[in-house]
Amino acid sequence: MTTATDVNQPTLEHGAPAGRRLSLPVLMLIIAGGLALTSLVRIITGADGITNVSQMSTALQLAVPIGLAGLGGLWAERSGVINIGLEGMMILGTWFGAWAGFQWGPWTGIVVGIIGGALGGLVHAIVTVTFRVNHIVSGVAINILALGATRYLAPLAFEGHQGGTAKQSPPVESLGHFTVPGLSDALITLNNKGWFFVSDIAGLLGGLVTDVSWLTLIAIALIPATWWVLWRSPFGLRLRSCGENPIAAESLGVNVYKYKYIAVIISGGLAGLGGAFLSIVANPFYLEGQVSGRGFIGLAAMIFGNWMPGGLALGAGLFGYTDSLNLRGGSANVHALLLLGALLLLAGAIWLVIRKAYVKAGITLAIGGLVYAWYATTNEVPNQVVSATPYVITLVVLALSAQRLRMPRANGMAYKKGEGK
Template structure:
């Protein structure tokens, strides 16, 4: 029997399976729409209008960006085979750089200073792990500890005698420019107040994009497809990913493994520094000790949830950012309403697990769904003590559910020595 291979660019025959990339886009779009409908339905059933109001979604976007940028930094590093637990420390350095240079030299200098400070942390991690062969986890933890101590010391030295500053914080920094499309923003606000199912929710989401949208938010969102294009569509990206999959094979083909790893980890630090700048200028009005609050670790979790890919990372960052924002805005009632959505989501997860013959996992998901529904039916609000834990609980829950389908780069975390290809 002869097999005919279609030429490049030829349309697929009717009924033929879609290309892998196209099917993934369709699947993630379907997931987004289903989640949007579920949250909208939850709002209508529970009356918790703040779970997807424009204010809540704007707060979620602001909370998402630092997580997204930290996760994107982790993606660069781990695609080159270097685990970067030090993202938290590099974010801390970024907040300090933004505080010092932003106050003394303006917004642009603050952003560049934050990126430079993060790059120093990334380069240090690359030097220790790639060149000297130190365990990646040990190096990352050390960077986190050093960065926290160094930032506290320098903040006291730099900001104590400044007006509006102190030993633990910088004076207020220049505001980041925003974009507002006035008539469209007003119309979105009017439509949101109608309370209509799906329609009002759609205009709530649109209102976030047309009302007080920070320039740095747009830059951060653009960096996601840029990263995807560089790492998956360019020779540089192919070589970088090859060092994370099989550095020995890459070296045998003439790739300078050390150089590509070093560049990727330094870029990782730059992105973490950008995340720190965003925290200091958009999320807050200046530098403060401890303002990262573990977001570097949550960014790493978002990257893992996204299966080491930009699109999945974006979904994970939005999920964690939304959870963090909701618990800050009328958290007791909002999180109580979301228990109903969580119960429905867990039942869907159980259904998919049953289809994959993962019986024990499916039973666990059903039990968890029942507990979430029981919690919703027997209470009026979530205890205040739990709301602060919500982002971290969501992180653990999502990773537990997604862990069965994850595939990290084959050589991620391995110590590589030059010449081992031979």
């Protein structure tokens, strides 16, 4: 018999206990170690751009829409609904946000962008929850419909306005940026010293207080807010129970349909907010194709984070950072990161030897040797490699983290009211 505690019990698909989560001190130690290794690579290669303030500031801006899309996926999948349609909901957010933004101001655009994404979420909820259509099929359909709908609407809404074309909206007024006076200048100065580790910490922190959008602050605040709502409130417990065992949740009086609908609509709204960020903050206009796969990368960040807000934020930061390499000194920085990759693979091989996984250690070491050979025999990498770096990193991270992941047990499963009776 399933009890209330079973609903929230972390188990693997076959009933084995899930792996222990990293404690906060251990996680911080790992992050510090990674930053120290990056600092060492910066000193060896002379690629100061990999941790300077402008690089980190750009990475933060690029991480925000990815993080918002991932956060939307987290809400949906914690309720048991797979949301492959995040890309389409972001596309709706970009169009609706820019359409309302250039007419009535950027904050109105933000609100309307959220509504646009939420409408996509509502459609996904109706199709998957009420009609129990396969979640993947519904999500793919939403992606296609969103792209088609915005291509149809853009000429009708934007042509004839100054700066507007069939593929681009008129410019939207800026939300504004802020820089923490004094602190930003001090961190930039310290970053420019080039000291080991200290300057890299200064670059990371400087990116958080230099030219930051007000919407970025809201997006960052949504991470702990989501954690508190889903893991510290009765509402969150009921919602997560729908994703773990909806039949048991129904037997305890939870309206499963209602919570799934709420979660998927919020999911769409968050993805729409990410889209509005792209068309109002990242670029002050809508441009066809500007989402460019960020909805899928956000989904990857959520999976990398093991369906937890904190891990999702780290994943979004990683993918945002690699994406920023396209904009600032891409070839030189990616070439320097080849050395970092080789060192990380060496560390991974040593760890596997300690765990007596000798075959895996040998394979990892061989790959690390190839990466180091690439670094040692070249002075730069092709621009095509730089452009592909975010997507390659996405695949590598998912491949390496796959064994420790545990999604909600009822994620993607069709549910019919009354099944538990």
